[in-house]
Amino acid sequence: ARSGTVGQALLSILSRGDLTESDWEEIEETLLLADVGIGPTTELMDTLRTRTKVLGTTDPEVVRGVLREELLALVGPDMDRRLAATPVVGDDGEPHPATVLVVGVNGNGKTTTVAKLARVLVAEGKSVVLGAADTFRAAAADQLETWGSRVGVDVVRSDREGADPAAVAFDAVKQGREAGADSVIVDTAGRLQNKQDLMDELGKIKRVMSRQAPVGEVLLVLDATTGQNGMRQAQVFADVVDISGIVLTKLDGTAKGGIVVTVQRELGVPVKFVGLGEGADDLAPFVPEEFVDALLS
Amino acid sequence: MFANLSDRLTASFKQLRGKGRLSEADIDSTVSEIRRALLEADVALPVVREFTANVRERAKGAEVSQALNPAQQVVKIVNAELVEILGGQSRDLTFAKHPPTVIMLAGLQGAGKTTLAGKLGTWLKDQGHTPMLVASDLQRPNAVTQLQVVGERAGVPVWAPEPGNGVGDPVAVARSGVQQAREKMHSVVIIDTAGRLGVDAEMMQQAVDVRDATDPDEILFVLDAMIGQDAVSTAQAFADGVGFTGVVLSKLDGDARGGAALSVRGVTGKPVLFASVGEKLTDFERFHPDRMASRILDMGDMLTLIEQA
Ligand SMILES: Nc1nc2c(ncn2[C@@H]2O[C@H](COP(=O)(O)OP(=O)(O)OP(=O)(O)O)[C@@H](O)[C@H]2O)c(=O)[nH]1
Ligand SMILES: Nc1nc2c(ncn2[C@@H]2O[C@H](COP(=O)(O)OP(=O)(O)OP(=O)(O)O)[C@@H](O)[C@H]2O)c(=O)[nH]1
Numbered sequence: 184a185r186s187g188t189v190g191q192a193l194l195s196i197l198s199r200g201d202l203t204e205s206d207w208e209e210i211e212e213t214l215l216l217a218d219v220g221i222g223p224t225t226e227l228m229d230t231l232r233t234r235t236k237v238l239g240t241t242d243p244e245v246v247r248g249v250l251r252e253e254l255l256a257l258v259g260p261d262m263d264r265r266l267a268a269t270p271v272v273g274d275d276g277e278p279h280p281a282t283v284l285v286v287g288v289n290g291n292g293k294t295t296t297v298a299k300l301a302r303v304l305v306a307e308g309k310s311v312v313l314g315a316a317d318t319f320r321a322a323a324a325d326q327l328e329t330w331g332s333r334v335g336v337d338v339v340r341s342d343r344e345g346a347d348p349a350a351v352a353f354d355a356v357k358q359g360r361e362a363g364a365d366s367v368i369v370d371t372a373g374r375l376q377n378k379q380d381l382m383d384e385l386g387k388i389k390r391v392m393s394r395q396a397p398v399g400e401v402l403l404v405l406d407a408t409t410g411q412n413g414m415r416q417a418q419v420f421a422d423v424v425d426i427s428g429i430v431l432t433k434l435d436g437t438a439k440g441g442i443v444v445t446v447q448r449e450l451g452v453p454v455k456f457v458g459l460g461e462g463a464d465d466l467a468p469f470v471p472e473e474f475v476d477a478l479l480s
Numbered sequence: 481m482f483a484n485l486s487d488r489l490t491a492s493f494k495q496l497r498g499k500g501r502l503s504e505a506d507i508d509s510t511v512s513e514i515r516r517a518l519l520e521a522d523v524a525l526p527v528v529r530e531f532t533a534n535v536r537e538r539a540k541g542a543e544v545s546q547a548l549n550p551a552q553q554v555v556k557i558v559n560a561e562l563v564e565i566l567g568g569q570s571r572d573l574t575f576a577k578h579p580p581t582v583i584m585l586a587g588l589q590g591a592g593k594t595t596l597a598g599k600l601g602t603w604l605k606d607q608g609h610t611p612m613l614v615a616s617d618l619q620r621p622n623a624v625t626q627l628q629v630v631g632e633r634a635g636v637p638v639w640a641p642e643p644g645n646g647v648g649d650p651v652a653v654a655r656s657g658v659q660q661a662r663e664k665m666h667s668v669v670i671i672d673t674a675g676r677l678g679v680d681a682e683m684m685q686q687a688v689d690v691r692d693a694t695d696p697d698e699i700l701f702v703l704d705a706m707i708g709q710d711a712v713s714t715a716q717a718f719a720d721g722v723g724f725t726g727v728v729l730s731k732l733d734g735d736a737r738g739g740a741a742l743s744v745r746g747v748t749g750k751p752v753l754f755a756s757v758g759e760k761l762t763d764f765e766r767f768h769p770d771r772m773a774s775r776i777l778d779m780g781d782m783l784t785l786i787e788q789a
């Protein structure tokens with residue numbers, strides 16, 4: 184599903200021999216269609232023209248290689264993309280579970296991602312506790328609980344609809360700590376970044392959680408279908424809860440997720456995982472080379 | 481850096497102020513600014529191409545107005561073109577001659593279908609209808625529970641004979657739902673379905689089977705306003721796959737510009753009927769093409785200026 188017609192178009196342009204002006208346009212369109220955005224695309228095209236001029240070539244293979252290289256440089260091949268999932272010793276000298284907070288806008292795959300992460304950690308032999316801090320959306324805690332039983336981990340939730348999400352997050356970390364769990368992963372309600380009250384609430388969730396254990400990882404979930412608004416999402420969430428990694432979901436569809444090129448460049452926050460389906464096993468590490476090849480192929 | 485298209489156009493026309501005419505060169509630079517603005521608003525590339533071509537034509541033939549400077553004149557043309565495309569055949573819901581009216585919801589994962597079922601239920605109930613919701617998403621964990629909670633909040637009954645979470649046949653549930661509605665004299669049936677990808681042939685076939693089993697009066701395609709260039713392939717896949725009669729744009733309470741509205745309209749020709757503007761059951765309204773047009777290009781102020789001219 185990941186090699187679309189766009190990519191084939193690019194391949195055929197690039198194997199056509201010398202590049203004409205309309206070939207350049209088509210290369211530009213490939214990037215635009217992948218949601219890379221007009222700003223970064225224009226910069227990339229300028230770099231590409233300059234570099235191929237310096238190289239004195241219009242050899243399609245070389246041009247292709249250069250574009251791939253530039254994109255790779257943007258998505259940062261040398262970043263640490265591991266999940267911070269090892270228990271830590273806090274300032275108090277006590278052992279704490281590694282805590283992960285999962286955030287993002289509505290419906291982009293947070294709850295499913297929490298389950299997938301739990302699955303990965305359980306497979307590594309770690310003990311995991313999940314916190315259902317989405318107390319808002321209809322049946323959100325039930326959804327996480329179903330996932331918890333599927334992947335075999337405990338879920339801390341409130342049985343009261345509309346309970347304080349920060350309190351649930353606090354309880355989850357506390358119970359994880361008391362049970363000697365290796366990791367606690369907290370699911371939060373989807374929220375649009377322009378809702379100030381909801382963003383304040385998220386800041387509070389993180390602060391309250393960190394009274395039990397330092398929050399080791401804040402993962403922003405981004406839906407691969409997201410267009411240019413994804414950058415705004417990343418900026419605002421980063422301001423409020425200082426995100427440490429990105430999970431790019433729904434990459435099993437036709438969307439290429441090109442918005443993360445800009446996000447990673449602007450914020451320097453690495454994409455750590457990609458979501459490739461609705462099942463518990465459909466999570467993979469983000470591999471920059473694979474991502475760029477899919478973008479161009 | 482200019483915040484929006486109006487500013488950019490105004491700047492690019494600064495030296496022309498007072499001239500009051502659109503030369504070929506004016507039009508060229510304008511069209512490239514418009515292209516940029518549309519792309520920043522996530523309007524899909526093929527639609528951008530067609531749109532800018534139309535604007536170019538109209539700008540060429542435009543009558544030179546005394547009251548407006550060139551920037552205003554172009555903005556006016558762009559806006560008129562946008563409103564025309566977005567609103568072309570705006571219409572109400574189609575109701576069945578012999579109730580129940582069947583409305584099927586379809587769309588990508590997480591687009592806002594289940595929430596919409598509750599909103600539609602509320603809205604229709606307020607208008608004196610007696611809607612019923614049908615839980616045909618038996619796949620997503622606790623989708624059935626979610627719809628039940630939504631139905632309870634809306635005070636609308638929910639037909640949920642199967643527990644879901646992978647158990648039960650969504651087609652059978654949809655069919656029995658319509659049967660139930662007929663027996664219990666519900667005037668409208670709203671069928672919630674599982675989210676699916678355009679490229680998932682098996683799931684698309686399931687949607688077709690639900691459709692064929694219930695013969696809907698409306699199939700509403702629910703689309704997240706934050707979607708980017710993928711709007712085209714997805715809208716096309718649903719149009720070709722199950723077919724739809726109208727579009728609901730969701731999450732318009734966010735700050736995405738919502739170019740998808742234009743993309744889906746441009747690609748499938750189907751009208752956007754409603755906007756979803758929040759998580760609450762009442763965050764739901766009819767779609768306003770004029771508001772959407774100025775939102776896409778962020779042209780609010782300029783339009784006010786033009787109206788005053
Ligand atoms: N195809 C595909 N679907 C996914 C993926 N991840 C999640 N989904 C689906 O997307 C929908 C939303 O997923 P959730 O995990 O509930 O999303 P969320 O962000 O928790 O949603 P809210 O809590 O309502 O904001 C569900 O139907 C999931 O099955 C993915 O990687 N690929
Ligand atoms: N802010 C905002 N959130 C919305 C809107 N519509 C739906 N949502 C939220 O988006 C998320 C997904 O909504 P659902 O109704 O579960 O979406 P769905 O299409 O049924 O998802 P699947 O069944 O998993 O495919 C939830 O968190 C909803 O509360 C809207 O108009 N604005």
Ligand SMILES: [Mg+2]
Nearest residue numbers: 293294317323
């Ligand atoms: Mg969730």
Ligand SMILES: [Mg+2]
Nearest residue numbers: 593594617623
């Ligand atoms: Mg649903």
